Amino acid sequence: MSKIWAIAFNTFKEAVRNRILYILLVFALLIMASSGIVGELTISARERIITDLGITSINFFGLLIAIFVGIGLVYNELDKKTIYTIVTKPIDRHQFLIGKYLGLLLTIYINILIMVFFFLAVIYYQGYMDFDVMSKALWVEQANGEWASPTVISYFMYYAKAIVFSLAKAFGTLTLLYHSPLTQGILLVVFYGCLELAIITGFAILYSSFSTPTLSAMLTVLTFIIGRLNADIIVFADRMKEKGFETSTQKMKYIFAWVAAHVTPNLWLFNRRTSLAVDNVEIRLEAYPVLYGILYSAAILYLAVHIFRKRNFK
Amino acid sequence: MPIPIVQTRNLTKIYVRDVIGTEFGRLKIRLKNRKVAALKSLDLDVNEGEIFGLLGPNGAGKTTAIKVLMGLIFATEGTATLMGKPLGDKSVKASIGFLPENPYFYDYLKGYEFLNYYGQLYGMSAAARRKKIPELLELVGLSHAEDLPLKGYSKGMLQRAGLAQALLNDPKIVFLDEPQSGLDPFGRKEIRDLILSLKEKGATVFFSSHILADAEVICDRVAILSKGRLMNVGAMDEILSARIKAYEIEAMNLSEDMVSELEKMSERFIRRTKTVLFVVEKEEIALAIVKKIIASPGHLVSYTPRRETLEEFFIRNIEPQNV
Ligand SMILES: Nc1ncnc2c1ncn2[C@@H]1O[C@H](COP(=O)(O)OP(=O)(O)OP(=O)(O)O)[C@@H](O)[C@H]1O
Ligand SMILES: [Mg+2]
Numbered sequence: 171m172s173k174i175w176a177i178a179f180n181t182f183k184e185a186v187r188n189r190i191l192y193i194l195l196v197f198a199l200l201i202m203a204s205s206g207i208v209g210e211l212t213i214s215a216r217e218r219i220i221t222d223l224g225i226t227s228i229n230f231f232g233l234l235i236a237i238f239v240g241i242g243l244v245y246n247e248l249d250k251k252t253i254y255t256i257v258t259k260p261i262d263r264h265q266f267l268i269g270k271y272l273g274l275l276l277t278i279y280i281n282i283l284i285m286v287f288f289f290l291a292v293i294y295y296q297g298y299m300d301f302d303v304m305s306k307a308l309w310v311e312q313a314n315g316e317w318a319s320p321t322v323i324s325y326f327m328y329y330a331k332a333i334v335f336s337l338a339k340a341f342g343t344l345t346l347l348y349h350s351p352l353t354q355g356i357l358l359v360v361f362y363g364c365l366e367l368a369i370i371t372g373f374a375i376l377y378s379s380f381s382t383p384t385l386s387a388m389l390t391v392l393t394f395i396i397g398r399l400n401a402d403i404i405v406f407a408d409r410m411k412e413k414g415f416e417t418s419t420q421k422m423k424y425i426f427a428w429v430a431a432h433v434t435p436n437l438w439l440f441n442r443r444t445s446l447a448v449d450n451v452e453i454r455l456e457a458y459p460v461l462y463g464i465l466y467s468a469a470i471l472y473l474a475v476h477i478f479r480k481r482n483f484k
Numbered sequence: 485m486p487i488p489i490v491q492t493r494n495l496t497k498i499y500v501r502d503v504i505g506t507e508f509g510r511l512k513i514r515l516k517n518r519k520v521a522a523l524k525s526l527d528l529d530v531n532e533g534e535i536f537g538l539l540g541p542n543g544a545g546k547t548t549a550i551k552v553l554m555g556l557i558f559a560t561e562g563t564a565t566l567m568g569k570p571l572g573d574k575s576v577k578a579s580i581g582f583l584p585e586n587p588y589f590y591d592y593l594k595g596y597e598f599l600n601y602y603g604q605l606y607g608m609s610a611a612a613r614r615k616k617i618p619e620l621l622e623l624v625g626l627s628h629a630e631d632l633p634l635k636g637y638s639k640g641m642l643q644r645a646g647l648a649q650a651l652l653n654d655p656k657i658v659f660l661d662e663p664q665s666g667l668d669p670f671g672r673k674e675i676r677d678l679i680l681s682l683k684e685k686g687a688t689v690f691f692s693s694h695i696l697a698d699a700e701v702i703c704d705r706v707a708i709l710s711k712g713r714l715m716n717v718g719a720m721d722e723i724l725s726a727r728i729k730a731y732e733i734e735a736m737n738l739s740e741d742m743v744s745e746l747e748k749m750s751e752r753f754i755r756r757t758k759t760v761l762f763v764v765e766k767e768e769i770a771l772a773i774v775k776k777i778i779a780s781p782g783h784l785v786s787y788t789p790r791r792e793t794l795e796e797f798f799i800r801n802i803e804p805q806n807v
Binding site for chain 1: 499551554555556557558574575577578580582583584587588589590592593601602604605606607646649650
């Protein structure tokens with residue numbers, strides 16, 4: 171086990187020393203920061219826009235990292251022959267692959283953690299930028315009943331306080347010490363997204379264990395798309411069945427759709443962003459998606475190991 | 485008979501490459517299988533504690549043999565054991581060191597980090613790594629580069645780093661695929677000394693090489709491969725001494741008449757700045773030449789019966805392979 175961690179940690183190190191990761195991260199943070207300056211809207215409208223944009227970009231950049239780092243992970247080792255001196259050490263090939271997988275997952279999750287932290291801070295910051303809240307804090311009623319207009323310094327102090335408090339609250343939320351109903355929901359949505367990424371990362375590694383990076387990237391994206399459409403395919407298949415089959419091609423189509431829907435991951439399970447937008451839907455932690463995510467990832471990884479174990483490293 | 489620490493029987497490797505090609509110059513793309521028999525029915529026994537050289541021209545199958553033994557590729561046919569156990573046994577892997585040909589490592593790691601990571605893979609404790617790594621860096625002459633990322637290493641430095649990682653676990657068997665490639669003459673000598681010191685410590689060294697002169701000096705036994713087939717195996721003097729010897733006679737201050745007379749008797753003649761050198765194949769003629777030199781006013785500088793070198797053996801026995 172300690173050897174798997176050594177490999178995982180080294181994979182993490184590799185990613186961290188790769189410039190692409192920083193470019194992706196900075197880009198994601200910029201998008202979130204820019205969402206914080208949407209014009210004169212009510213707080214709840216602003217929060218909705220920011221939430222939507224934030225969660226979408228967290229998912230999207232997580233996916234980008236999974237695909238772009240994941241597809242090269244195994245291929246580069248073979249291509250540069252760095253693997254020669256790894257698998258000849260007293261480790262098994264499956265330990266190598268699992269270590270790589272966990273290392274990539276660690277990389278993705280730490281990036282997501284940074285993004286979520288930033289994202290939460292932007293959300294909390296909105297609370298301070300509300301007109302009423304701001305004027306209450308800045309305009310002081312004097313003894314003679316007049317209102318003293320705020321000075322530059324008091325403005326500065328207010329913004330500084332807003333930033334520091336937002337960051338502190340974001341930190342508190344991540345450590346589960348502090349939350350608002352909205353941020354609790356956000357954390358859960360992101361958590362479900364992480365489960366989805368565990369599956370996608372597994373696929374990226376599976377594909378890259380037998381094909382080239384370009385092909386793996388295409389296959390991974392395809393898997394993601396089919397996975398997201400999975401629920402629709404099931405509905406489609408059921409509807410075909412209800413209508414009954416007149417020709418054998420129809421039956422074939424049904425079987426094909428059914429198999430496709432049940433073999434590909436049902437990623438719809440993990441997409442909870444839309445429920446967050448509807449105020450009265452409460453997002454809960456459910457056992458089924460969690461188990462599904464873990465077991466599906468494990469199955470994919472098992473398949474990857476199976477292929478990898480028999481490979482000739484030429 | 486000692487038990488062989490490395491044993492192969494009928495080891496055969498056929499590479500199958502899928503080649504996408506066009507047929508008869510027409511644009512008809514099809515998948516062809518191109519087969520290359522890189523190793524043909526190899527039987528080898530390497531004894532514990534010896535320095536074993538695997539020699540052969542480019543494309544002979546040396547790397548293939550080592551890769552099969554290391555479990556990187558799987559043999560098409562035949563079997564092999566290391567330390568009496570089948571390939572891939574983890575306890576065996578723990579006492580093996582391996583330096584691949586033209587090694588390449590994670591270039592984002594610094595020298596020290598790299599060895600530290602590999603030490604973890606060997607399952608060494610943190611304390612053992614802290615002790616071993618500086619020793620090894622010193623041994624391979626990389627102490628000055630421990631904080632330099634491998635990206636910044638020269639070819640020879642990488643080769644040294646590779647050697648260090650192969651020795652982390654004080655291996656019982658060390659497999660070195662062309663350990664001297666990319667090294668300058670000092671480095672080559674250091675490797676030679678290192679291999680000898682490994683043997684002194686009781687390790688078995690299995691290495692492949694092109695540098696025949698070095699192999700000749702250090703190997704207890706060699707195997708000679710050509711086109712995937714084992715041509716010869718045995719102690720160096722068994723392989724070489726049975727063959728023709730040449731006699732080299734070096735002399736100085738000979739009169740020109742004398743020189744031309746002796747030149748006629750010898751197979752080869754080389755004029756050097758101060759001396760002349762006669763090379764003859766037959767012992768009687770060599771002795772006759774020596775007698776004449778001694779009887780003349782000139783001086784005999786040296787008389788050397790010379791064994792065939794490995795290089796000559798190679799050139800005589802093995803045609804270069806069309807790779
Ligand atoms: N991955 C591969 N796919 C197909 N053929 C290969 C592959 N690797 C090696 N070969 C072929 O196998 C034969 C033996 O190659 P190998 O690398 O074992 O030779 P070698 O003795 O190590 O040569 P060198 O001294 O040049 O390192 C060659 O003919 C080579 O073309
Ligand atoms: Mg080779």
